[in-house]
Amino acid sequence: xxxxxxxxxxxxxxxxxxxxxxxxxxxxxxxxxxxxxxxxxxxxxxxxxxxxxxxxxxxxxxxxxxxxxxxxxxxxxxxxxxxxxxxxxxxxxxxxxxxxxxxxxxxxxxxxxxxxxxxxxxxxxxxxxxxxxxxxxxxxxxxxxxxxxxxxxxxxxxxxxxxxxxxxxxxxxxxxxxxxxxxxxxxxxxxxxxxxxxxxxxxxxxxxxxxxxxxxxxxxxxxxxxxxxxxxxxxxxxxxxxxxxxxxxxxxxxxxxxxxxxxxxxxxxxxxxxxxxxxxxxxxxxxxxxxxxxxxxxxxxxxxxxxxxxxxxxxxxxx
Ligand SMILES: Cc1cc2nc3c(=O)[nH]c(=O)nc-3n(C[C@H](O)[C@H](O)[C@H](O)COP(=O)(O)OP(=O)(O)OC[C@H]3O[C@@H](n4cnc5c(N)ncnc54)[C@H](O)[C@@H]3O)c2cc1C
Numbered sequence: 001x002x003x004x005x006x007x008x009x010x011x012x013x014x015x016x017x018x019x020x021x022x023x024x025x026x027x028x029x030x031x032x033x034x035x036x037x038x039x040x041x042x043x044x045x046x047x048x049x050x051x052x053x054x055x056x057x058x059x060x061x062x063x064x065x066x067x068x069x070x071x072x073x074x075x076x077x078x079x080x081x082x083x084x085x086x087x088x089x090x091x092x093x094x095x096x097x098x099x100x101x102x103x104x105x106x107x108x109x110x111x112x113x114x115x116x117x118x119x120x121x122x123x124x125x126x127x128x129x130x131x132x133x134x135x136x137x138x139x140x141x142x143x144x145x146x147x148x149x150x151x152x153x154x155x156x157x158x159x160x161x162x163x164x165x166x167x168x169x170x171x172x173x174x175x176x177x178x179x180x181x182x183x184x185x186x187x188x189x190x191x192x193x194x195x196x197x198x199x200x201x202x203x204x205x206x207x208x209x210x211x212x213x214x215x216x217x218x219x220x221x222x223x224x225x226x227x228x229x230x231x232x233x234x235x236x237x238x239x240x241x242x243x244x245x246x247x248x249x250x251x252x253x254x255x256x257x258x259x260x261x262x263x264x265x266x267x268x269x270x271x272x273x274x275x276x277x278x279x280x281x282x283x284x285x286x287x288x289x290x291x292x293x294x295x296x297x298x299x300x301x302x303x304x305x306x307x308x309x310x311x312x313x314x315x316x317x318x319x
Contacts, residue, residue: 001028001029001030001122002029002086002119002122002124003029003084003085004029004032004085004086004088005032005033005034005082005087005146006022006031006032006033006052006087006088007075007088007098007099008034008035008043008047009090009094010039010040010043013040013043014043014046015043015046015047016090016092016153016198017153018090018153018154018198019047020046020162021151021153021154021155021157022088022089022090022151022156023047023050023051023052024050024158024159025117025156027159027163028163029119029122031051031052031165032052032053032054032055032056032082032084033052034055034056034057034075034078035055035057035058036057036058036063036066036071036174037057037058037059037063037064038057038059039057044167044169047165047167048164048166049164051162051163051164052165052166053166053168054166054167054169055167056078056172057169057170057172058075058078058172058174059173060074060176061176062176062179063174065182065186067176067179067181067182067183068097068098068101068181069176069177069180070176070177070179072101072102072105073176073177074174074175074176075102076102078172079102079146084145084146085122085145085146085147086124086146086149087147087148087149088148088149088150088151089148089150090151090152090153091114091150091152092197093197096150099112099150106146106148108144108145108148109142109143109148110148110149110150111124111128111139111147111148111149111150112128112149113150113152114126114128114139114149114150114151114155115127115128115151115152115255115276116155116156117149123140124141124147124149125138125139125140126138126139126140127139129276132249132268132269132272133271133275133276152253153197153198154197154199154200154254154255154256155255155276196230196244197254199256200226200258201256201258201259201260202227202229202230202247202254202256202258202259202260203218203222203225203230203260203262204218204229204231204232204260204261204264204274205230205231205235205240205262205264205303206231206232206261206262206264207234207238208263208264208285208303209235209240209262209303212239212241214304215240215241217307218262218307220307220308220311221307224311224314224318225314225318227258227260229241230245230246230254231245231247232247232267233250233251233269233270247270247274248269248270248271248273249268249270249273252273253274253276254273254274254277255274257277257278257279258277258278258279259274259277259279259281260282261274261280261282261284261291262283262307263284263303264282264284265284265289265291266282266290266292266293266294267290271290271291279296280294280295280296281295281296281297281298281299282294282297282298282299283298283301283306283307284298284300284303285301286300287300
């Protein structure tokens with residue numbers, strides 16, 4: 001059995017689901033959780049349900065907003081007082097920014113963007129994509145502990161039968177030190193929907209949408225099935241969608257349960273961001289479009305006809 005710390009982030013009062021996915025997979029290990037700031041009682045209960053024995057809330061001045069320097073320092077200070085074998089986090093934008101920095105501070109090994117792992121005998125063995133997902137590498141970490149791991153959201157899935165932990169909350173006084181780059185303001189995106197990287201269902205549109213206004217037909221479908229809307233780079237470069245919606249090599253990497261690609265050709269750079277989706281549906285007028293080589297279900301036809309029909313049918317089914 002290993003001693004493990006899982007760094008958690010929250011969305012509102014809830015724990016990001018990637019944390020719960022990681023906790024579920026770590027059942028049988030001695031698991032503690034750390035967060036920066038306060039946690040709601042709802043979040044505390046979720047973490048306990050999924051196996052957290054202790055929940056450390058690192059609190060101090062200068063930690064109100066995320067800053068790479070401040071968060072890395074307080075986590076380093078805290079981890080240095082403990083005896084963890086592994087430190088995990090979601091491969092979110094914060095995890096991707098923070099964990100290489102932390103691993104560097106400890107001069108320790110790190111496995112990033114892991115999509116599957118085991119803890120046989122308390123030792124981590126994972127799988128991670130390489131070369132934009134064209135191949136998968138088996139990874140183990142050697143050298144001084146703790147070892148650091150980030151896990152791609154939605155890759156593991158939630159366990160149906162979590163093993164509960166004590167969930168004892170502990171406040172830890174933290175000193176953020178001198179932070180050279182301060183976040184002065186956070187301007188929220190227009191969408192209140194789940195971030196693409198966490199979404200369970202994604203409806204994405206390509207250049208063929210022809211305008212920003214036409215993305216409304218994807219929004220309509222997304223609203224009915226509880227999806228988040230994404231876009232190809234061609235759609236983003238054409239000004240139809242903001243960069244935050246871009247899926248692919250130079251956008252976001254996603255792994256939803258269902259990915260519906262509407263009028264997207266399936267270029268290698270787009271596939272790099274969504275090929276690990278569990279089920280892929282493609283709608284395209286061109287029967288030879290490369291996206292069909294990856295799709296589980298393909299519909300050859302005009303998205304402007306098919307998407308509204310799908311929306312109506314889902315409305316009936318789900319009402
Ligand atoms: C370094 C680099 C990084 C890149 N990063 C990314 C990235 O992160 N993400 C990304 O997506 N791309 C990326 N690209 C661009 C990528 O190569 C493609 O150009 C892009 O993905 C194409 O977008 P698209 O499929 O929307 O457009 P197109 O390739 O133009 O395809 C449009 C598709 O829509 C179909 N179509 C047309 N009308 C309809 C209709 N009415 N109904 C249904 N189907 C229709 C067509 O048959 C066609 O298959 C990158 C490229 C480079 C060089």
